[in-house]
Amino acid sequence: MISAIVxxxxxxxxxxxELARFSPVTLREIESVSLMNRVDTKYVANDQLLPSLLAMLRDSYKVLEVEGMRRSPYESLYFDTARRDCYLDHHNGRATRLKFRQRRYKSSGVTFFEVKQKTNRGRTVKTRIPIPAIEDQLNEDSKELLGTTRSKYTQLEPQIWTLFSRLTLVGIDIAERVTIDTNLEFCDSQQDQPLEGVMIIEVKQERNQRGSPIRQCLRQLGVRPMRFSKYCIGSAMLDPNLKRNRFKRKLMAVGSHTL
Structure with a gap:
């Protein structure tokens, strides 16, 4: 079930x-900073801060522009086992864990099956293959990629959709990519849950650099890093029966907008 929120x-x-004041960068130009093996630092903040943050970053970053769009709609369908093992691995603090999703980049029209692995050294490693479209089953190519992960979770089924708008910034003087997601919404076959007033910022770096421009600006704005999984928080919002002890503070924060 996919719906649109106001x-x-x-x-x-x-x-x-604010985005119109940034210099643009193309998909081809940012290939050199794809950072498929990286260190991620995430932040969760009130989206009312975004115009001020962008004004602070204008001289340090370029913005990705695709087909004339500087903010692009994304659709992701996450897969997990019937027991939600991927969700539980994250909730229970397992150091090495995997997430599986089909993602459609609507501005470019391409769709991928993507595997994200969090390693026990705190790095994120992403692998992906193009697929024709988002479907409720994995095709043979996706199953082949799944096999290369050596995951014990091979019987996967669709669980939740995540919908959002994303803007991507690329560092001018630093090998860094920043994604900022707003207008988030989570859906399953029964319901949809908007996450209003919240933006998710992800700083992607080859190595942890606390002095990067955006991290300095976020400190000035009083925004601190917060570990956050759209799949896990969306799942917990949609299914009250899921184990959620370790997510309660985050659920309360995003639900009450006390960010």
């Missing part, structure tokens, strides 16, 4: 106005 038009206009 957007904050004035805020969207402010964000687009």
């Amino acid at each position: 957007r904050d038009a004035p805020l969207d206009d402010e964000i687009d106005s």
